[in-house]
Amino acid sequence: MHWKKNKRIKNKGKCVSVVGPMWKKIGKMRRSIGIGIAWVFVLGYGIGIAQDLSIRTYVDRTVVGLNEQFTLSIELTGKAANSVSDPEIPDLSAFASFLGKGTSQSIQIVNGKMSVSRIILCYYVATNTGKFQIPSISITYNGKTYTSDPIEIEIQAGGTPSQSKPQRPSETPQTPEPGEGEIFLRAFVDKNQVYPNEPVILTYKLYTRLNITSIGFSKLPSTGGFWVEDFELPSQPQVTQEVVNGKKYSVVTVKKMALFPMTPGPKTIEPMRLDCEVQVRTRSRDPFADFFDDSFFFGRTARKQVQSKPVTIEVLPFPEQGKPSDFSGLSGNFRISAKAQPQSVKTNEAITYQIIIEGEGNIRTIQPPSIVFPSDFEVYPPKTTANVHRTGAKISGQVSFEYVLIPRAPGQETLGPVRFSYFDPSLRQYRTIQTSSIVIQVSPGATAYTPVVPSGLSKEEIRVLAQDIRFIKTTLPVFHRMGEKHRDWFGLVFVVPLVALGGAIVLRRRWDRLSEDVAYARKVRAFSLARKRLSSARRLFHRHQSEAFFSELAKVLQGYVADHFNIPEAGMLSDEVRSLLKSKNVSEPLIQEYFDCLSICDLKRFSPESATEEEMKILLTRVEKLIGQLEKALR
Structure with a gap:
């Protein structure tokens, strides 16, 4: 069997082409005919793949039984299919639960020119009966937006998961x-x-x-x-x-x-x-x-x-015997290390504390380990970085969690050891590894030291505790002689109508602009709409509805940026959002915080493990603070 140099691939996935040996000696007439046919084929095929990018979506079936699985395929074709970012996965929580996704790639090579097709496979299981619509999916490339058609799907009662x-x-x-x-x-x-x-x-x-x-x-x-x-x-x-x-x-x-x-x-x-x-x-x-x-x-x-x-x-299920209390469901073989820089600081100076977990296993699903920090340290949420290597028949890599710590009081403090537990399938037993302890020496800084107040108090309460005496009044009142008549209020009779008239004109112009200028209206209402969604997320938090909670927080983040810059929420790309925020001089740490929060929302709402109440509370606080900071930065 001989593999031909020219490769033609059809349909979905990565394809290869094979052709048998041709006759080495044939007549000139037949050779000319063969070359002519080949050129017609190549030119005709080249016309079909000339488009830079196109997107289409389809499902493996449009009628699905309840509790049955179906697949949504998002197919990107054209020269730019492999260079654009993945489009946003649609939220079908109203009638289906997300199970996972995969990616396949198709390469076409004709006459030395290559075209790529990429298919993102999204797997769902039907949860509600009725007729529903899978929304259209958009992606932007070189300033042009490409949009797929929506899909109608019907979920019928009586379906059961297929068994083989x-x-x-x-x-x-x-x-x-x-x-x-x-x-x-x-x-x-x-x-x-x-x-x-x-x-x-x-x-x-x-x-x-x-x-x-x-x-x-x-x-x-x-x-x-x-x-x-x-x-x-x-x-x-x-x-x-x-x-x-x-x-x-x-x-x-x-x-x-x-x-x-x-x-x-x-x-x-x-x-x-x-x-x-x-x-x-x-x-x-x-x-x-x-x-x-x-x-x-x-x-x-x-x-x-x-x-x-x-x-x-x-x-197989994990054995219950010997299961560590901090076990998060991870299998493989891992190592853990920690480092802190610098290890000698003054109060109110920042320390970078990094936890690194590396080895073989599902690197992308590793969550930050539980760490007890000194009470005198102010701790900021970690920055997560994951690198995955696919070599031979192994999936390995490393993930790092980088914390920023600020000591508020002098003294000697110890970080760690940090524990991490996983299941070793080769030994069929649990293993717990830990980092070494790191000693941090904190000396007094230039500013005066403020004693640490009891935990659980708000910032306003902390300011109140810093005051020894709370005065009833901090300024002297204005005294007037008894019997003195004041006629200054007569001037208000003439000023108030003029102010009211001017305010009415300004208000009317504002209403007219809001009704005519969609971009301006979305920008003005972005912050108030984000606050309403945050209130909705807070109610979901109190009801312990974790999946809906993380989905609502994702809508807060995506909706705020989409409204402020007047772009479609469904087709937002990470690179495009980063570029828009940078164009408004938003700081890089604030941009990174935005993407970190959005990444946590996506991971948690699609994760089979339910989030803890503490994780939900911390993320809600981060998003509320982030939206406020973005509103100030984008004014």
């Missing part, structure tokens, strides 16, 4: 079943039994004895209930040879990903399906008919569809 008979795929190639013949697709997993958040490496391999001209993904595997990390495959497929049932096959890996199950229980990964175009040579008894038939040179093309078997993964 467990399969046990082997790690080595299996004998093809009758009918698989010359070409077939296999799915391999490195393990069938895992714990939550333990990675499963899923690999799809195509076995063929035929010459393949193109491959397209017609159905991608369903990965609902998993956190997915895709491995990047080489642009030039690596072809190997394997003998199966006495026959030699050419084998190529078409897809590889790491799946992290989020909850215990059996998980079934539905089959993946490929559409392959293969070359078939036909022979007749008339040699001249063969010669003057195009199939004599190029072969006849036939379409062959192949499908993998479903794969079942058994996800």
